[in-house]
Amino acid sequence: MTIHYTLSQLPEIAQKIIQFQQQIQKENSILANIWTFEGQMGAGKTTLIKEICKQLGVTANVQSPTYSIVNQYDITNNQQNINQKDNQKDIQKDNQINKIFHFDFYRLKDISEAYDIGYEDYFYPQKANGNTYFSICLVEWASRVQELIPENSLNITINIISEDKREITVSESGFKRL
Amino acid sequence: MPDVSNTLKLTTHNSQLTTILAIESSCDDTSASVIQDSKILSNIVASQEIHAKYGGIVPELASRAHQQNVVAVVDVALREANIQKNQLNAIAFTRGPGLLGSLLVGVSFAKAMALGLNIPLIEVNHMQAHILAHFIDDPKPKFPFLCLTVSGGHTQIVLVEDFLVMHVLGETQDDAVGEAFDKAAKMLGLPYPGGALIDKYAKTGNPNAFLFPLVDMPELNFSFSGIKTSFLNFINKETMKNANFIEQNINDICASFQFTLIKNLLYKLKKAIQQTGIKEIAIAGGVSANSGLRETLILLGEKHSWNIYIPQFQYCTDNAAMIAMVAHYKFLQNDFSSQNISPMARWEI
Numbered sequence: 468m469t470i471h472y473t474l475s476q477l478p479e480i481a482q483k484i485i486q487f488q489q490q491i492q493k494e495n496s497i498l499a500n501i502w503t504f505e506g507q508m509g510a511g512k513t514t515l516i517k518e519i520c521k522q523l524g525v526t527a528n529v530q531s532p533t534y535s536i537v538n539q540y541d542i543t544n545n546q547q548n549i550n551q552k553d554n555q556k557d558i559q560k561d562n563q564i565n566k567i568f569h570f571d572f573y574r575l576k577d578i579s580e581a582y583d584i585g586y587e588d589y590f591y592p593q594k595a596n597g598n599t600y601f602s603i604c605l606v607e608w609a610s611r612v613q614e615l616i617p618e619n620s621l622n623i624t625i626n627i628i629s630e631d632k633r634e635i636t637v638s639e640s641g642f643k644r645l
Numbered sequence: 646m647p648d649v650s651n652t653l654k655l656t657t658h659n660s661q662l663t664t665i666l667a668i669e670s671s672c673d674d675t676s677a678s679v680i681q682d683s684k685i686l687s688n689i690v691a692s693q694e695i696h697a698k699y700g701g702i703v704p705e706l707a708s709r710a711h712q713q714n715v716v717a718v719v720d721v722a723l724r725e726a727n728i729q730k731n732q733l734n735a736i737a738f739t740r741g742p743g744l745l746g747s748l749l750v751g752v753s754f755a756k757a758m759a760l761g762l763n764i765p766l767i768e769v770n771h772m773q774a775h776i777l778a779h780f781i782d783d784p785k786p787k788f789p790f791l792c793l794t795v796s797g798g799h800t801q802i803v804l805v806e807d808f809l810v811m812h813v814l815g816e817t818q819d820d821a822v823g824e825a826f827d828k829a830a831k832m833l834g835l836p837y838p839g840g841a842l843i844d845k846y847a848k849t850g851n852p853n854a855f856l857f858p859l860v861d862m863p864e865l866n867f868s869f870s871g872i873k874t875s876f877l878n879f880i881n882k883e884t885m886k887n888a889n890f891i892e893q894n895i896n897d898i899c900a901s902f903q904f905t906l907i908k909n910l911l912y913k914l915k916k917a918i919q920q921t922g923i924k925e926i927a928i929a930g931g932v933s934a935n936s937g938l939r940e941t942l943i944l945l946g947e948k949h950s951w952n953i954y955i956p957q958f959q960y961c962t963d964n965a966a967m968i969a970m971v972a973h974y975k976f977l978q979n980d981f982s983s984q985n986i987s988p989m990a991r992w993e994i
Binding site: 507511513517525530533534536539580585588 | 796798819821823
């Protein structure tokens with residue numbers, strides 16, 4: 468899916484990306500919890516992610532994670548969970564999404580630094596109290612840790628067309644029908 | 646006949662000096678500090694020099710780095726303070742906000758040490774600590790005061806009513822101001838992070854040479870994401886016309902960009918001063934090292950008779966002395982933490 472947009476269309480674009488993700492999950496019966504974002508500095512990766520977070524039910528202020536490497540947000544609105552469950556009644560019924568992690572790997576000099584922050588604790592499901600918890604990981608500059616990005620991921624690329632125009636391409640990689 | 650060792654111990658207790666070890670590991674730097682009452686005895690930040698003594702190199706980022714640094718840094722902090730472990734009355738640590746894996750190293754180390762020495766634990770909020778760095782040296786601001794905390798990760802205006810009573814009046818809604826500096830430097834082909842280089846070039850440039858639009862956020866909030874994009878557009882446009890635009894105009898570009906950021910910070914600070922009527926003004930965080938910000942703030946202070954407080958540079962960037970300072974005031978209030986405590990990646994002031 469490739470779309471051209473301006474800043475004012477951001478809510479609509481975020482909605483389309485979320486719908487695209489849900490459609491992939493439905494078609495493949497698999498959770499697409501890793502979303503990668505590529506695009507040069509100033510392209511609007513964080514701005515798009517802010518809007519996506521808002522639509523996924525984050526009420527907190529979404530700030531840039533460039534310095535902190537990863538910011539975490541709770542999902543207060545349960546809409547996403549309801550959708551997940553409707554879509555994947557069979558395999559995901561006990562799984563819950565309770566957090567969004569917003570990464571920026573820009574400052575990483577070496578892939579070993581991603582191991583150091585314990586990336587796998589964020590990317591992969593965690594078990595607690597008999598439930599499996601998934602987190603949605605929105606990853607900026609994922610190319611810096613490409614080999615760590617799981618096979619099933621949603622890839623979003625933003626290209627600058629002009630000062631106020633962007634081209635966005637959303638694709639999935641590695642999804643296999645179960 | 647009285648037991649001599651007991652008498653000695655009693656004397657130490659009678660002198661009532663409280664000695665606390667503080668550990669900071671919220672982001673990149675591992676640091677340890679020893680405070681005795683309100684006096685900082687040592688403040689050690691992991692550096693190549695410390696590692697030279699221990700025969701290693703300093704890894705740059707995150708939890709494994711902190712694991713490798715923490716023992717050396719604590720050891721040097723205690724030695725430099727000339728304090729034995731058994732003289733400590735409490736162990737303080739940064740509980741958040743920060744990178745979870747990094748915080749975990751400091752929290753675990755502090756817990757283990759407190760348990761081993763059978764002394765209390767004190768949790769500290771990193772953002773509160775940046776502000777209490779003002780109480781390390783004289784002159785100290787008088788309550789209530791306003792603090793503008795500016796760094797690579799934060800931009801906040803905080804109303805400080807007392808040592809441990811603070812309210813965030815406004816903060817960035819996206820990028821921190823330090824990040825805007827660093828990313829603009831990158832767009833100019835300077836190494837990342839290059840915020841300090843912008844300051845250097847800006848010194849001899851014309852701050853009014855170029856105009857960069859900045860979004861005015863409601864209330865006392867900031868936004869520095871938009872200016873990053875408009876800066877990129879500007880650089881792209883100009884270098885298309887003239888391939889040598891950057892090198893020919895680096896001083897003016899830096900001066901104009903820096904001026905825009907400072908103007909915005911001080912505009913909001915002035916607004917906060919007008920709203921609260923407070924004229925005791927402090928700045929904290931790594932960006933308070935920016936000479937343009939310091940000079941402009943001091944000038945404004947003279948003009949409007951505000952009292953301006955700027956801490957020493959070593960207490961502006963992440964350091965454990967500021968954590969120790971918060972711990973000192975928490976100790977006075979018997980505000981201790983349990984051994985069950987875990988770090989918090991997000992933690993409002």
